Amino acid sequence: METVESLSIAIIGTGFGGLAAAIGLKTRGFHDIVILEKADDVGGVWRENTYPGAACDVPSPFYSYSFEPNPRWPHRFSRQPAILDYIRTVADKYDVSRHIRFGTEVLGLTYDAATGKWTVALSTGAPLVVDVLVSAVGQLSRPAFADIPGRNLFTGESFHSAQWDHDVDLTGKRVAVIGTGASSIQFVPQIQQQVAELVLFQRSAPYVIPRFDREFSPRHHRVFETVPATELAERATWYGVVEGLSIAWVYSKPLSRVLKRLSKWHMRRQTKSKPGLFEKVWPDYPIGCKRILFSNDYLPALAQPNVDVVTERIREITPGGIVAEDGHVHNVDVIVWGTGFKATEFLEPMSIKRADGRRLTDEWSGGAHAYYGMTVPGFPNLLNMYGPNTNTGGGSIIYFLESQAAYLADYVTHIAATGTPLQVRPDVERSYDERVQQELRGSVWSQCTSWYRQADGRITTNWPWLGVQYRRQAKFRPSDYESVSVTGRLPELR
Structure with missing residues (x-):
């Protein structure tokens, strides 16, 4: 039988998900943990995204661990x-750093x-063999580029916002930005002040509402620390x-209409100095269909x-720029791609094979589900954050x-007690996926x-209800799973 001491666990990634998984497991007494990180530092997306103005669009008091x-x-x-400093601090404080192998990329997994x-x-040579595997690579780790003819012909500087080239001086340059998502609305106001010309190619306009930001002064810090x-x-x-935003999208059309009115007031007010701009940037789809963006300086x-x-x-x-559908040629010196991430390509490009050789990409050929x-x-002891x-x-x-870290800890505690791998019952997972879809x-x-x-319309990223409903429902129940026989040993009789 496996024990807490002997059960070996590998976690892929050192962003918020990987650290949450490791801390949750260590709290339960599991310490035979190795965390595999292809980069040379912790942080995930907060290590990679260093573009000018990079910030979170969720307030930090909530975008942080409740236990820290x-x-x-x-x-x-x-x-x-x-x-990023917060993530580093958490990794050190909760004794996670000693478990990390930096500069180690995972190439494939085989059960x-x-x-x-x-x-x-592993990219570093000898393979690693473990009882439990936890993928914490997330949904926003692989930059996506729009499929535009001639992308590789451009002779100027070109880079994705998630791979910002800080060696490129934009001062006085003609810069094209492709995309108007969450990253673009943060870096565009920063670079607009230094470039000679900025051409923003907008395929779909975002809803923008005020960002109720503020600087926390030393007085705030003292109050937070003492009380x-x-x-x-x-x-x-x-x-x-x-959570009110989720309520608006899921349950309350009146609240959704209020948010739309707020966005329209904000966007009209911030574009009135440039005739015709509001008509260009006002969205033509229902509010909430894409993530609402918070900004006070993007539209100005x-x-x-x-x-x-x-x-x-x-x-x-x-080679010299971008040609629009109307035939207008925009000659530019630099192209910045603000085109987001391959969010629906979960766990790629890793090759993940179950016992019979079937790959996870084949299992997910119609869309990821879990x-x-x-x-x-069919993939025992493999869990995703x-x-x-x-x-x-x-x-x-x-x-x-x-919530997922708590689920993971319960799952691993169970297999440590029973001594056999677990896989989710196909009927249970199928029923769950049908309900979600x-x-x-x-x-x-x-x-x-x-x-x-x-592309086929299936939504593979979002949870369809409120966060609190996920927390209440996502509880590990042994009855949802079945033990997997291990041919090389007999299960212990209990």
Whole structure:
């Protein structure tokens, strides 16, 4: 029988999900843990995304672990350096850092029925063999580029916002930005002030509402430190606000209409100095279909004389610039891709094979699916953090990750007690997925094209209800699972 001491666990990734998983397991007494990280530092997306103005669009008192409040956040909506510092601090404080192998990329995973273990192929050489495998690579780790003819012909500088090239000086340059998502609305105001010309290619306009940010002064920090209840109140307040967004999309059309009116007032007010701009940036789809964006400086930046918003689709990219569908040629020196991530391509490009050789990509050929986003039939002892249908359209993903870490700890505790691997029952997972997809087909997210959806319309990213409902429902129940026989040993009789 496996024990807490002998059970070996590998976690892939050191972002918020990987740390939550490791801390949850260590709290239960599991310490034979190795965390595999291809980079040379912790942080996940907060290590990778260093573009100008990078910040979180969820207030930091809520976008942080409930067990590790930070009374010294510099801003309500913290910037990337502060968030990365927080992640580093948590990794050290909770004794996670010693488990991490940096510079180690996972190439593939194979389950062995004879041993009941996973073999992990690594970029560093010798494979790793473990009892339990936890993927915490997330949904937003692989940059996506629009499929535009001629993309590789451009002779100027070109890079994705998630791979920002800080060696490129944009001062006085003609810069094209492709995409108007969450990253673009943060870096566009920063670079607009230094470039000679900025051409923003907008395929679909986002709804923008005010960002109620503020700098936390030393006085705030003292109050948060000496009266922790004040920080808890700040967290609870913002939990209510961001969960209210989910309520608007899922349950309350009147609240949704209020938010739309707020967005229209804000966007019209911030574009009035430039005739015709509001008509370009006002969305033509239901509010909530794409994630609402918080900004006070994005629209004023678009209203500046050196900015042109182009709503024509891009026909092609040439060595010297971009050609729009109307034939207009935009000659530019630099192209910045603000085109998001391959959110629906879960766990790729890793090759993940179950005992009979079937790959997870084959299992997910019609779209990724997993029981509460965590377990897949036929893949014993493989769990996901921030897996399929666990994204939130309005809240904090860390709230979901803490729920998943608790689920993971219960799962691993159970297999340590029973001594046999577990896989989710196919009928249980199928029924769950049908219920989730049925709800999503009638949701606001089905009414436009976004990174939430696959090309065929299936929504594989979002949780269709409230965050609190996920927390209440996503509980490990042994009856949802079945033990997997291990041919190389007999299960212990109990």
